[in-house]
Amino acid sequence: MSALPWELNTFEAMKRVTHFLFGLVLIAPWEIWAQLNLRVLYRSAPITLGKRLPFNSNDSIQLDQLKFYIGTKDEKVHFFDLEDSLTHTLILHQPEDSTLLFFGMDSLANTQGRLDGPFDPLLGMYWAWNTGYIQIKISGVLWTSIQSFPFEYHLGGYRHPYITHYQKMVSLHNRTVHLSLEGFLSALPIQGQPKIMMPGPRAWTLYQHFVSSFP
Amino acid sequence: MKYLIPLWLLLSVFLVSWEVSPEDGLFYQPDGWPKPSYNFETNPISHEGFLLGKALFYDPLLSKDSTVSCASCHLQYTAFAHVDHPTSHGVDSRVGKRNAPGLMNLAWYPYFHWDGGVLGLNGQAINPITHPDEMGSTLEDVLKKLNRNPIYRKAFKNVFKTDEIKTYHLLKALAQFTVSLVSANSKYDQMKRKELAFSDQEQRGYTLFLRHCNQCHTEPLFTNFKFKSNGIGPHPTLKDEGRSEITGKGKDAYAFRVPTLRNIEHSFPYMHDGRFSKLKEVIHHYATASMWKLPVSPELNKKNISLNADEEKALLSFLKTLTDKGFLLNSNFGYFTLP
Numbered sequence: 001m002s003a004l005p006w007e008l009n010t011f012e013a014m015k016r017v018t019h020f021l022f023g024l025v026l027i028a029p030w031e032i033w034a035q036l037n038l039r040v041l042y043r044s045a046p047i048t049l050g051k052r053l054p055f056n057s058n059d060s061i062q063l064d065q066l067k068f069y070i071g072t073k074d075e076k077v078h079f080f081d082l083e084d085s086l087t088h089t090l091i092l093h094q095p096e097d098s099t100l101l102f103f104g105m106d107s108l109a110n111t112q113g114r115l116d117g118p119f120d121p122l123l124g125m126y127w128a129w130n131t132g133y134i135q136i137k138i139s140g141v142l143w144t145s146i147q148s149f150p151f152e153y154h155l156g157g158y159r160h161p162y163i164t165h166y167q168k169m170v171s172l173h174n175r176t177v178h179l180s181l182e183g184f185l186s187a188l189p190i191q192g193q194p195k196i197m198m199p200g201p202r203a204w205t206l207y208q209h210f211v212s213s214f215p
Numbered sequence: 216m217k218y219l220i221p222l223w224l225l226l227s228v229f230l231v232s233w234e235v236s237p238e239d240g241l242f243y244q245p246d247g248w249p250k251p252s253y254n255f256e257t258n259p260i261s262h263e264g265f266l267l268g269k270a271l272f273y274d275p276l277l278s279k280d281s282t283v284s285c286a287s288c289h290l291q292y293t294a295f296a297h298v299d300h301p302t303s304h305g306v307d308s309r310v311g312k313r314n315a316p317g318l319m320n321l322a323w324y325p326y327f328h329w330d331g332g333v334l335g336l337n338g339q340a341i342n343p344i345t346h347p348d349e350m351g352s353t354l355e356d357v358l359k360k361l362n363r364n365p366i367y368r369k370a371f372k373n374v375f376k377t378d379e380i381k382t383y384h385l386l387k388a389l390a391q392f393t394v395s396l397v398s399a400n401s402k403y404d405q406m407k408r409k410e411l412a413f414s415d416q417e418q419r420g421y422t423l424f425l426r427h428c429n430q431c432h433t434e435p436l437f438t439n440f441k442f443k444s445n446g447i448g449p450h451p452t453l454k455d456e457g458r459s460e461i462t463g464k465g466k467d468a469y470a471f472r473v474p475t476l477r478n479i480e481h482s483f484p485y486m487h488d489g490r491f492s493k494l495k496e497v498i499h500h501y502a503t504a505s506m507w508k509l510p511v512s513p514e515l516n517k518k519n520i521s522l523n524a525d526e527e528k529a530l531l532s533f534l535k536t537l538t539d540k541g542f543l544l545n546s547n548f549g550y551f552t553l554p
Contacts (some may be wrong), residue, residue: 113257113335115383121341122354122382128341130461131326131334159462200463 036072036092036099037176040082047181049083052143060143061185067125068136068210069118071102077109079118079125095172103211104135104165107158130198132156135164136210142190151190155207157199164199164207171215184213240547241265242322245399246408248435251322253336253394258387260395264374268392270367270553271385276360278306278350285343285389288315291548294478295319295396301489302453305349312348312453314489316474317482319398319542323436329471329487331442332461340389354382361385366553398477398542399435406536407435413536419526420533427501427520428476428530437476437537444469446507446515447500450488457487469510480538494534498527 040047047053047063055061066082075091092099110132115121125134135156142149157164170177187209189202196202242260244251258264271277275284288303289295295318297303303315313329327333333342343349344357361367361380371380374388403421405411413421424432433439442458449455449469458467471487485491491500500506502522507515522530542548 111334113254113337115338115386116381120382121338122358126338126341128333128338128345129328130332131338198463 034074034091034093035175036090036095036172038070038080038088038090038179039176040066040179040181042181042185044180047082055142055185058145061140062143063138063140065137065139067123067134067138069103069105069125069133071105073100076102077105077118079123081123092175095175098169098171099177100167101170101177101214102165102167103214104156104163104207105133105158106165107163109133110158127154127156132158132199135207138188144191149190149194151188151194152197153188153195153203153206154197155203155210157203159199162199162201162204164204166208166211168211168214178215179213180215181213184209240269240395240545242395243397245397245404245435248399249323252325253322255394258337258390258394260391261374263370264388264391265395266551267367267370267374267553268388268390269548269551270370271389272392273550273552276364277344277352277357279352279356280306282306283350285340286550288343288349289318291545292481292543293317294398294482294543296482298481298483301484301492303349305343305346306351309348309351311346312455313487314484317478318393319396319477320436320475321396322394325440326472330458330461331472336390336394337383337386340386340393354385357385358382370553396542396548398539400541401477401539402536403533404435404539414532416529416532417536418533420529420531421536423522423526423530424533427522430514431473432476438473441473442467442470443473443512443514444471444510445486445501446504446509446511447486447490448508450490453488455488470512476534477537478539478543480535481543495527495531498522498530498534502527 042053047066049063049065052060052062063082068080069077070080070090071077072090072092074093078090079087081087109119115126119126119133121128125137126132127134133156134154137154139152140150142151155164184206187206193202196206239262241262242255272285272289275281275287277284283305288297288305290297297315300310302311302313304310316329321327321336324336325334327336327339328342333339341354344352345354358380361371367380368378371377371384371388375384377384402411402413402417406413431439431441431443444457456468458470458472459465461467479485479494483492483494485494485497491497501515501520504515504520
């Protein structure tokens, strides 16, 4: 039976402390290095949900929700929720100046029916009526000088030809990838089509704009 | 030693027959049927899991105000269909736009719902649980209720070795029950197994069935699982374009999944919107091409079914041989609560 700490002699106690510290030295950098951070920016500043931001020349915009799937070679399907900082870190061993990221998920992942972890329908990304996963969910309000436009986009799809699954090499800065939303937000047809809730050509085109937002 | 081998053989036969017995309620594979679509590796069926799923199926706790259970629209004696109304009603007496289909032989279904939008049985139950016209609840709310309930907590722990009930535990438990609903012992099945013979009228009806219906309602499941437009045309008030709402393709407009004909006698009303209440109306629809409204799938156009009154009766007589009383009355599928 292991001795309790106060029962150890000095030598044994020092040995254990040394082992512990040595373990920390080995593990801590590994834990840090095994991560990839994802930051969402708007005009070079971190974006906050529920905050009104300047948009175009005279308008303003507010995001109420931003969730999407993204992956690395070490974590193929990761659920990101801007509201939950615990989801802002992905697993990635041995990063360099750039790395391969996966956007969305393939048809197998969409249809395999795992329903756990990032596939849990509780996360609000499962299309129950049309099996598959929403790959990006974004909603908010656009204010122009005349009126406000609530918007909501659920983009996804895995059926040919409108497949929202891509991979792309992206640049890293200090183990961090920056997602700049200006281009994607500008591409959203908020005044003309404020809601897109199903797969198809419009969802597919907008999803490409989203992927383009990564450097 | 010389008794060991016969004893071992006897034991093996006993175990095999015990495993596949339809009477115990668990899933079994009828002889001569195709391989199921359901991947049992994702959700191995156990007796405890089956009982848990059955308790959930009959428990109105799954609905937002604990008034509606799965069984409210899927009654065993009507082949787990809903016979009171053309389309089913849920919480707050809200009425949906589709006829609740019978539940049987789901292990062979590649997709679910009249439009085929749902690809797996494991995830199917999210739809009725969360649909505002059905159970109107949320997964969060259902999981909260279940996790607060000591009987369910104990049952889930027993089946899934978990202290916290999560979405996939709930859904897989329900699937363990619904995938076990196998109906394969109708008079038709007994005739096929040469345990009895059809009457002359039933045999004539069977011959007509093979000539006119089997292409879509294909034996032994009595569906080819394809999407067809059968000429009944759009419903006058319900806006439902069927398959095209899933695929986004105009060619799929008003096409719906070909339903199984097993237990058809008991699973009225008929069609995706329940517009026919009697089976003879359905037969008459198909037998009278002049009644068809566009669009009509090519199988029907080519066949140009034309039946006289005697033939319609014979076909009806055959369809009634698809009734499986043993399934409809199997006490293992009936109302159940956890002790």
